[in-house]
Amino acid sequence: MTSLLVIIVLVLLSIAIWQMTKIFDLTQVGNKKEDSQIATDNDNNVQGYLMFGFLAFLYIFMIYGMFKWGHLVLGTPASEHGPDYDNLMYISFAIIFFVQAITQVLLHYFAFKYRGAKDKKALYYADNDKLEFIWTIIPVIVLAGLILYGLYTWTNIMFVDEDEDVMVVELYAKQFSWEARYSGKDNVLGKANVRLIEGVNTMGVDVNDPNAQDDISVTELHIPKGKKILFKLRSQDILHSAYMPHFRAQMNCVPGMVTEFAFRPTMTTDEMRQQPEIVEKVSNINKIRAKKTAQLVAEGKTALDPYTFDYLLLCNKICGASHYNMQMKIVVDTPQDFQAWLKDKKTIVNAVKEDLASKKAEEKPVVAPVQAKVLDSTVVATAEDKLEEKK
Numbered sequence: 001m002t003s004l005l006v007i008i009v010l011v012l013l014s015i016a017i018w019q020m021t022k023i024f025d026l027t028q029v030g031n032k033k034e035d036s037q038i039a040t041d042n043d044n045n046v047q048g049y050l051m052f053g054f055l056a057f058l059y060i061f062m063i064y065g066m067f068k069w070g071h072l073v074l075g076t077p078a079s080e081h082g083p084d085y086d087n088l089m090y091i092s093f094a095i096i097f098f099v100q101a102i103t104q105v106l107l108h109y110f111a112f113k114y115r116g117a118k119d120k121k122a123l124y125y126a127d128n129d130k131l132e133f134i135w136t137i138i139p140v141i142v143l144a145g146l147i148l149y150g151l152y153t154w155t156n157i158m159f160v161d162e163d164e165d166v167m168v169v170e171l172y173a174k175q176f177s178w179e180a181r182y183s184g185k186d187n188v189l190g191k192a193n194v195r196l197i198e199g200v201n202t203m204g205v206d207v208n209d210p211n212a213q214d215d216i217s218v219t220e221l222h223i224p225k226g227k228k229i230l231f232k233l234r235s236q237d238i239l240h241s242a243y244m245p246h247f248r249a250q251m252n253c254v255p256g257m258v259t260e261f262a263f264r265p266t267m268t269t270d271e272m273r274q275q276p277e278i279v280e281k282v283s284n285i286n287k288i289r290a291k292k293t294a295q296l297v298a299e300g301k302t303a304l305d306p307y308t309f310d311y312l313l314l315c316n317k318i319c320g321a322s323h324y325n326m327q328m329k330i331v332v333d334t335p336q337d338f339q340a341w342l343k344d345k346k347t348i349v350n351a352v353k354e355d356l357a358s359k360k361a362e363e364k365p366v367v368a369p370v371q372a373k374v375l376d377s378t379v380v381a382t383a384e385d386k387l388e389e390k391k
């Protein structure tokens, strides 16, 4: 509401200023030596220097932005391929930075140099093959190099050696949450289909498939440090995108097909929490939270919990109203901790069996209500008979 009022005030204010300048113009009629609509040398000079002003603004804002928001980048990657990915990004940034710094200066300088002036005539200049050749071939070479380097990096990231010992984990996306499925001892995921989703079998796993017997589903993903994880991605409903920023990993989850992405985590959650940039980030967030908490407590509301760093799996496709909150916590453990954590997790097949058993147990005492129903119908029947008799 306040913002709406502010907007209305601003609009009214600008209308008022516009009207006042019109009145001012009217009072100046006759005073002006020159009121032609054609630009004078003075006008052109002003425009020319304004171009330089705009160039200065661009650079100052860029440098300011780099200092002010530069620390918000992700920091040390937590996966093996992460540094390659970051290098590709930094090289692309460096080239863009260099090229734009030169072209902006040239663009604004020539706009200034050839600003309009009395008796200055434009030169008719049809074309220059040499010049066009140079400004075509240089970007072509640079872009081809960048694309080849990008393809090389991407192929390396996506390469999974079939003989390598990888751990297969499924990520299942749905509006608006994630589930993960471990493939168990056989390291093969059992078949799954959206039509098989029922009760506790929320991922639609085919419980009769031999490969599904040891599959385990969880809603908090744990992975062991140093082991290559091959993620198989599925979606229950619409397009989602599995995004694990700290591991520099992202892949779309497409309904009706399985996509994949593999990476090797190189830092446990505890190790990442000790990284200087993460320590700083966490303390900054907690300062903001402390301020907010003081405000909330003063209003008699509950205080905010202090923030601790965790790896996250986020959705990176705008998939609906709660897309912003579609996330799952990822914990990178040491291999020992990971085994200890996984040890007592129930398999999906057992969970489904237990669920069925408990449902059956609930169905047994149903005998009594059935009798009651029978009684009811006899009561109804006798009542109807009596009606018939009366007729």
Ligand SMILES: [Cu+2]
Binding pocket: 173, 174, 175, 239, 240, 241, 315, 316, 317, 318, 319, 323, 326
């Ligand atoms: Cu989503």
